[in-house]
Amino acid sequence: MNLIEALEVLKQPVPAGSPSIRVGLACGFTPLHLQTFLAAHLRQRMPGHGIEIVPGLFGDLAGNIERFASAKCDVLAIVMEWADLDARLGTRTLGGWRAENLPDILQSVDLSLSRIQQASRKSSGAVPVCVCLPTLPLPPLFATATRQAGAEELHLRSSVASFAANIAQESFVRIVSSQQLDELSSSAKRFNLQAELAAGFPYQVSHASAIADLMAALIQNPNPKKGLITDLDDTLWSGILGEIGVEGISWDLDRHSHMHGVYQQLLGSLASAGVLIGVASKNDAGRVQEALERKDLILPKDKVFPVEAHWAAKSESAARILKTWNVGPEAVVFIDDSPMEVAEVKAAFPEMQCIVFPRNDLAAIWSLLKQLRNLFGKSTVSPEDLIRMEGIRSGGALREMVTGDASSADDFLKNADAEIEFSFAKQALDTRAFELINKTNQFNLNGKRLTEAAWQEYLSDPATFLITVSYEDKYGPLGKIAVLLGKIQERRVRVDFWVMSCRAFSRRIEHQCLKQLCERFDVTEIIFDYQTTPRNGPLQEFFAAIAGAPMPAQLRVSRRAIQDKSPALFHRVKELVNA
Amino acid sequence: MHDLDLRLTRCFSSVFPDLSPEQVQTASVQSVRGWDSLAAVTLLAVVQEEFGVQVGLSDVSELVSYQAIHNYIRSHNGVS
Numbered sequence: 001m002n003l004i005e006a007l008e009v010l011k012q013p014v015p016a017g018s019p020s021i022r023v024g025l026a027c028g029f030t031p032l033h034l035q036t037f038l039a040a041h042l043r044q045r046m047p048g049h050g051i052e053i054v055p056g057l058f059g060d061l062a063g064n065i066e067r068f069a070s071a072k073c074d075v076l077a078i079v080m081e082w083a084d085l086d087a088r089l090g091t092r093t094l095g096g097w098r099a100e101n102l103p104d105i106l107q108s109v110d111l112s113l114s115r116i117q118q119a120s121r122k123s124s125g126a127v128p129v130c131v132c133l134p135t136l137p138l139p140p141l142f143a144t145a146t147r148q149a150g151a152e153e154l155h156l157r158s159s160v161a162s163f164a165a166n167i168a169q170e171s172f173v174r175i176v177s178s179q180q181l182d183e184l185s186s187s188a189k190r191f192n193l194q195a196e197l198a199a200g201f202p203y204q205v206s207h208a209s210a211i212a213d214l215m216a217a218l219i220q221n222p223n224p225k226k227g228l229i230t231d232l233d234d235t236l237w238s239g240i241l242g243e244i245g246v247e248g249i250s251w252d253l254d255r256h257s258h259m260h261g262v263y264q265q266l267l268g269s270l271a272s273a274g275v276l277i278g279v280a281s282k283n284d285a286g287r288v289q290e291a292l293e294r295k296d297l298i299l300p301k302d303k304v305f306p307v308e309a310h311w312a313a314k315s316e317s318a319a320r321i322l323k324t325w326n327v328g329p330e331a332v333v334f335i336d337d338s339p340m341e342v343a344e345v346k347a348a349f350p351e352m353q354c355i356v357f358p359r360n361d362l363a364a365i366w367s368l369l370k371q372l373r374n375l376f377g378k379s380t381v382s383p384e385d386l387i388r389m390e391g392i393r394s395g396g397a398l399r400e401m402v403t404g405d406a407s408s409a410d411d412f413l414k415n416a417d418a419e420i421e422f423s424f425a426k427q428a429l430d431t432r433a434f435e436l437i438n439k440t441n442q443f444n445l446n447g448k449r450l451t452e453a454a455w456q457e458y459l460s461d462p463a464t465f466l467i468t469v470s471y472e473d474k475y476g477p478l479g480k481i482a483v484l485l486g487k488i489q490e491r492r493v494r495v496d497f498w499v500m501s502c503r504a505f506s507r508r509i510e511h512q513c514l515k516q517l518c519e520r521f522d523v524t525e526i527i528f529d530y531q532t533t534p535r536n537g538p539l540q541e542f543f544a545a546i547a548g549a550p551m552p553a554q555l556r557v558s559r560r561a562i563q564d565k566s567p568a569l570f571h572r573v574k575e576l577v578n579a
Numbered sequence: 580m581h582d583l584d585l586r587l588t589r590c591f592s593s594v595f596p597d598l599s600p601e602q603v604q605t606a607s608v609q610s611v612r613g614w615d616s617l618a619a620v621t622l623l624a625v626v627q628e629e630f631g632v633q634v635g636l637s638d639v640s641e642l643v644s645y646q647a648i649h650n651y652i653r654s655h656n657g658v659s
Contacts, residue, residue: 003625007593032617033624194636199620205628 001209003033006040020050021451023219024073028061028084030200037212038077045220058200059087062112065119069126074453075219076123079132079211080116081202082139082156085109089138089156091196097141102152105141109156113163120167126460128452130218131167132176132211133160136191136202171429172452174218174379176211185210221452223439225353225375226327227276228267229318231336232283232291232309235357236264236299241283246291251298259365263357264298266369271303274385275376276325276392278306280317280334282341285309305393314341315348322349325392326502328441328535333375335368382432384479384501391478391503413508414570418473420509422516423576426466428459433468433483440499443482443510443542447533448497458496463487469513471504478503482513493517494527502538510542511566516573518559526562530555587649590625594618607644619643626652 001009014020025031025038035053042051054073056064061084068076083090086108088101095101123129144150167173190207203211233240238257239249251261271277277299281288288309292301306324308317314336322329329349336342337357346354353375358364378385427433438449450458458464469482482500486493495517500510517526530551532540540551546565547557584604591603595611595618608614614622619642623634626648632655634642642648 002628003621004590004593004629007596007621007625011593011596032620036621195620195624198636198639199616201620205624 001037001040001044001213003036003205003209006033006036006209009040009043010036012043014050015048018048018050020052021046021075021219022052022054022073024054024056024064024068024071024076025079026056026061026064026068026076027079027081028059028064029081029196029202030058031055032195032199032201032208033205034079034201034203034208034212037209038215041209041212041216042219045216062115062119065116065123069119069123073127074451075127076120076129077132077215077219078116078120078129079215080134081136082134083202085112085134085160089141090202091139091193092200097139099143102142106152106155106159110159113159117163117167120173121170126453126456128172128174128219128221129167129170130174130176130215131164132181132215133164133178135178135181135185135207135211137187171380171431174221176214176218181210181214184213223331224378225275225333226331226439227278227321227325227333228270228372228376229278229280229321229332229334230267231314231338231341231357232279232281232288234337234359235335236260236267236279237291241287241291246287246294249291259362261298262369263365266372268299268303270372270376271299272386273376273378273381274388276327276388277304278321278325279304279308280314280321280336280345281307281309282311282314283309313344315345318345318349318352326442326505331439333372380431382435382479384432384481387477387479388503390476410568410570413568416473416475416507416570418471418507418570419572419574420512421470421472421574421576422520423468423470424465424520425576426459426464428456430466430468432480433466436480436483436499436501437485437497440501441533441535442502442538443498443500443505444533444536444539445495445498446529446531447536448529448531450497458485461487463489467513467517469500469509471507471509473507482509484513484517488521488523491523492525492527493521493523494529496529498528498539505538508567508569508571511562512569512571512573514546514557514562515566515569516575518562520575524559526557526559528555528557529553583649583652586629587626587645587652590622590629591645593625594622604645607646622648 021042023038025035035055039051039053054071056067061080065078086105087093088095088097088105120129138153140146142150142152164175168175185207189204191202192204196202230236237249237251238255238260241249250257251264252258267277288307292304292307306321308320318334322332330351332352334342334345334352334354335357337359339356342354342356345352355368358368434452434455459466464485464487467484468480470480471478481504483497484495485497486495514526530543530553543551543555546561547555588600588603591598591606595606595613598606598611623639623642627634630652632652638651642651
C-alpha cells in the first residue's frame with residue numbers, strides 16, 4: 001500500500017454505529033505516515049470498524065507506554081527505534097559518539113529497556129500489546145568498520161533480544177517478526193535521513209507501510225484454522241501408491257522427493273500444536289493403511305485422523321471428516337495436488353480454503369509451508385491443544401454409544417469415571433478461556449465475541465464472574481472445555497457468555513454447569529443473554545429440552561426446572577476457588 | 580486536464596479531501612487552512628511517491644502552492 005492509497009482508504013466513511021478500536025501508538029519519533037498506514041491497514045483488515053490511532057509525545061517512548069496504561073485504549077502498539085533507547089543512537093541529537101561514551105550508551109539502553117519492559121507488563125495486564133523492535137540500521141558510531149559487528153553493537157542487539165524474549169512470555173504480548181519484516185522491506189531502503197532531520201520521522205514511506213501492515217496483522221490477531229485435510233499421492237508423499245506400491249512412494253533426498261518429507265514434517269509440527277490432520281485420498285484403503293504403517297513416515301500415523309481412503313468424491317470425504325471433527329468448513333484447509341479435486345471440494349465448501357500442492361516447484365512448496373504456518377499460527381500451545389486429537393478419537397466412539405437408549409447412555413456415563421473441575425478463579429490472563437469464547441460456534445449462548453480489551457474490561461468489573469470447566473474421564477482428559485461469564489444480581493445469576501467445545505458434547509457437562517451455577521451462587525433463577533445464531537443448534541436443542549421452545553432473548557430458567565429436567569449426572573465435581 | 584495535473588490533483592485531494600478540483604488548482608499555504616507543517620510533509624511524500632521525484636531539503640520551503648509543486652515536478656521530472 002502506498003501513501004496515497006492509504007489516504008484514500010481513510011477517506012471511506014465508517015457506517016454509523018460501527019464498533020471502533022482505539023489504538024495507542026507509542027513511539028518516540030513523529031508517527032506521521034506510520035499513523036496513517038496503521039489506520040489504513042487496520043481499516044482494510046477489519047472492515048466495518050472505526051479506527052482511532054492515539055499518538056504519544058515526541059521523544060518519550062517509555063513515558064508514552066506508561067501513560068497509555070491508563071488511557072483507555074483497546075490495544076497498545078509500540079514501535080521502537082534505537083534512538084528511543086538512547087538519543088545518541090539517532091541522528092537528530094549530537095550527544096557524542098566518542099569511544100568513552102559507549103559504555104554509558106550501553107548502560108542507558110539497558111535501563112531504557114528495563115523501564116519499557118515494566119511499563120509494557122503493566123499495560124499487557126489490561127490490553128494487548130504489540131511490539132516492533134528496532135528496524136533501522138545503527139549509526140556509524142562504533143570503532144569497528146561497518147562490515148564488522150563489534151562487541152558493543154552485539155551487546156546492544158543482545159539486550160534488545162533479551163528484552164523481546166522476556167516480554168514475549170506475557171499472555172497478551174505479540175512481537176513483530178524481524179524475519180518477516182526483512183522479507184517485506186529491504187534493510188537498505190528503510191532509513192529516511194531527510195525526513196528524520198526535517199520532521200523527526202525516520203522511515204521511508206514503504207518501510208512505514210511494511211511495519212504498519214505487520215502491526216495491523218498482530219492487532220487483528222485472526223483466529224487460526226483448526227484442521228487440515230491432505231491428499232496422499234504426490235502430496236504427502238511422492239508417487240502414486242496404486243502404481244508403484246508401498247515401497248515405491250518416497251519422501252527422501254535420493255529420489256528427489258525430499259520436500260514431501262518436509263511437508264510431512266510441517267504437518268507433524270502442526271499436529272503437535274493441536275491442529276487436526278485428516279486424509280482424503282482416492283486410493284485402496286488397505287494399501288493406504290499399509291503405507292501409513294511405514295516406520296520412516298515423518299508424520300506419525302497416530303497424528304492423522306480420520307483417514308478417508310476410497311474412490312468416492314473428495315467432497316464426500318471432506319464432509320465426513322468435518323463431521324468427525326465437528327468443525328465448520330471455514331476452519332479447515334484442504335490440500336491436493338490435483339487442481340480438479342481442489343475445485344470439486346471448493347465447489348462443495350466455498351468457505352473452505354482449498355490449495356493446490358505444487359508439483360516439482362521447490363520454491364512454491366516452500367511458500368506453501370509458510371502459508372500454512374500463517375494460517376495455523378498461534379501465540380502459545382495450550383495443554384488442550386496437545387490432547388485434542390485423542391479427545392476427538394474417543395469422543396466419536398462415545399457419541400456413538402451415548403446416542404443409543406437412555407439407560408445404556410446412563411450405564412456408559414456411569415462407568416466413564418468422569419471428573420469435572422470448576423474453576424472460579426477470575427484469571428484475566430487465561431488465554432484458553434478467551435480463545436474458547438472467540439472460536440466456539442455450536443454450543444455458544446449468543447455468538448458474541450470479545451476483543452482482548454473488552455475481555456479485560458469485563459473481568460475488571462467486581463460484579464462479574466468467570467468460570468472455566470475442565471473435564472477428564474477414563475478415556476483421557478479433554479482439558480479446559482467450557483467457559484461461563486456473567487454477573488450476580490441479588491438471587492439471580494445473569495450469564496452473558498457460555499461456550500463449550502464440541503469435543504465435550506454428550507457427556508452432560510452442560511447440565512452439570514447449570515447445577516453448579518445454582519449451588520455455587522445459591523440462586524433461584526438464571527437469566528441467559530440468549531440469541532439464536534445460524535451455528536448454535538446444539539445449544540438451542542439443549543435449552544429447548546430444559547426451558548421449552550420458543551426461547552426469548554432474555555431466557556430465564558428456574559432452579560426447579562434445572563433440577564427436574566436434568567438427566568442423571570455421574571461426574572465427580574471438583575471446585576477450584578483460587579487456581 | 581493534462582496527466583500531470585490529474586495526478587497532482589489526486590495527490591492534493593488525498594491530503595486535503597475537502598478541496599474541489601477547482602480549488603486544488605489555486606491551493607496554497609495561504610488559501611488552505613489545513614496546510615500545516617504535517618500536511619506539507621504528507622503532501623510532499625505523496626508527490627514524491629506518485630512522481631518518483633526527490634524533493635531536496637532546501638527546496639521544501641519553496642513548495643507552498645499547487646503551482647509551485649507543479650513547476651517543480653516539470654523541471655525535475657520532465658513530466659508534461
